[in-house]
Amino acid sequence: MEVNLRIFRYNPEAGRNKPSYDNYTLEADPTDRVLDLLELVKSYHDGTLSFRRSCAHGVCGSDAMRINGRNYLACKVLVQDVGNNITVEPILGMQIIKDMIVDMEPFFESYRSISPFLVNDEIPEDGKERLQTIEQRERFDDTTKCILCAACTTSCPSFWSNDEFVGPATIVNAHRFIFDSRDTAPEKRLDILNEESGAWKCRTAFNCTQACPREIHVTQAIAEVKNALTTGRLD
Amino acid sequence: MTSLVDSFRTTMRGYLTYRGREGHLAFLLHRLTGLGTLLFLIIHIVDTSFVYFAPHLYAETIELYRSTPFMIGEIFLVFSVIYHGVNGVRIAVVDMWLPHKWTLTAQKNWTRWAVLITIVLWLPAAFIMFRSMLVHNFGFGG
Numbered sequence: 535m536e537v538n539l540r541i542f543r544y545n546p547e548a549g550r551n552k553p554s555y556d557n558y559t560l561e562a563d564p565t566d567r568v569l570d571l572l573e574l575v576k577s578y579h580d581g582t583l584s585f586r587r588s589c590a591h592g593v594c595g596s597d598a599m600r601i602n603g604r605n606y607l608a609c610k611v612l613v614q615d616v617g618n619n620i621t622v623e624p625i626l627g628m629q630i631i632k633d634m635i636v637d638m639e640p641f642f643e644s645y646r647s648i649s650p651f652l653v654n655d656e657i658p659e660d661g662k663e664r665l666q667t668i669e670q671r672e673r674f675d676d677t678t679k680c681i682l683c684a685a686c687t688t689s690c691p692s693f694w695s696n697d698e699f700v701g702p703a704t705i706v707n708a709h710r711f712i713f714d715s716r717d718t719a720p721e722k723r724l725d726i727l728n729e730e731s732g733a734w735k736c737r738t739a740f741n742c743t744q745a746c747p748r749e750i751h752v753t754q755a756i757a758e759v760k761n762a763l764t765t766g767r768l769d
Numbered sequence: 770m771t772s773l774v775d776s777f778r779t780t781m782r783g784y785l786t787y788r789g790r791e792g793h794l795a796f797l798l799h800r801l802t803g804l805g806t807l808l809f810l811i812i813h814i815v816d817t818s819f820v821y822f823a824p825h826l827y828a829e830t831i832e833l834y835r836s837t838p839f840m841i842g843e844i845f846l847v848f849s850v851i852y853h854g855v856n857g858v859r860i861a862v863v864d865m866w867l868p869h870k871w872t873l874t875a876q877k878n879w880t881r882w883a884v885l886i887t888i889v890l891w892l893p894a895a896f897i898m899f900r901s902m903l904v905h906n907f908g909f910g911g
Contacts, residue, residue, distance in 0.1 A: 603788035626783050629771075691796060694783040697771055738860050740792025740876055757868035764865075
């Protein structure tokens with residue numbers, strides 16, 4: 535099938551100071567991924583095209599971008615799912631460095647702010663392991679799946695209007711530890727999420743849940759954090 | 770931290786071009802109806818203040834409310850108030866008591882129900898207001 539690919543371009547170092555679009559007509563199979571098309575353009579048409587990719591199998595979370603106006607991982611969306619006319623743009627709300635590459639540092643700074651690691655200085659009862667029941671592990675299972683691709687955060691209207699908002703991804707990763715029975719610092723994370731730029735900025739637009747390539751129930755996780763903030767209960 | 774202008778641009782680009790589904794559209798309509806209601810409240814506070822600050826303008830202002838464009842606007846105002854309330858209740862109920870209902874299928878249905886309830890509640894009021902406009906402004910029936 536023939537695909538019309540429209541790619542966002544911005545490269546100040548090469549004199550492309552203003553955002554513009556390049557158009558390509560390519561031969562593709564319906565089961566090709568959008569990432570394959572970008573690789574094709576980079577290899578055979580324009581080597582200056584820049585985008586992040588690493589594993590190319592939906593695990594590393596490098597290639598989140600807006601495809602036909604919606605956030606996806608380019609390696610997980612097939613041509614047959616988005617049609618013959620495809621527009622590829624960088625994710626919204628981040629500083630664009632070059633083409634599809636955005637500055638992810640503020641995103642990771644926000645992520646680091648909630649201490650995304652197990653906090654527990656106590657010695658386990660048996661001196662070896664901190665055991666959990668199946669139910670205790672199940673409580674935060676969904677939010678362990680996050681790959682930090684930023685598809686959720688950059689689809690969020692609250693983040694578009696205020697980049698100080700910690701964003702859905704940070705709240706999801708806080709949720710992963712707040713509800714972990716082995717962790718001893720949920721209050722510290724809840725305090726951060728109770729601030730003005732925390733969980734209360736969520737307006738439940740639901741774009742995050744729809745954008746998540748790992749199908750995490752992002753809005754539900756945020757609602758559970760809000761409930762923990764109001765009730766103080768972590769069960 | 771980006772500038773206010775950049776944030777505004779990004780916000781507008783997102784609002785207008787991001788292809789969200791029911792939740793995104795419900796959010797946009799919620800914001801639009803909220804701003805519409807706020808605009809009316811501001812106008813209403815200003816016209817009521819004329820009673821004290823400029824009594825001679827008050828009668829003219831009330832006359833303005835009876836004009837056709839204002840009466841049509843009021844029909845949409847009723848829609849705005851009802852939708853903003855119903856959708857707000859949907860969000861509050863799910864967020865506070867039923868977070869496990871924040872799923873793709875459930876929210877698609879909840880959003881559709883919110884719009885349906887809004888229309889059912891709005892139509893009788895819209896009918897009465899529209900008829901009143903036809904009677905008073907165009908001499909129908911009466």
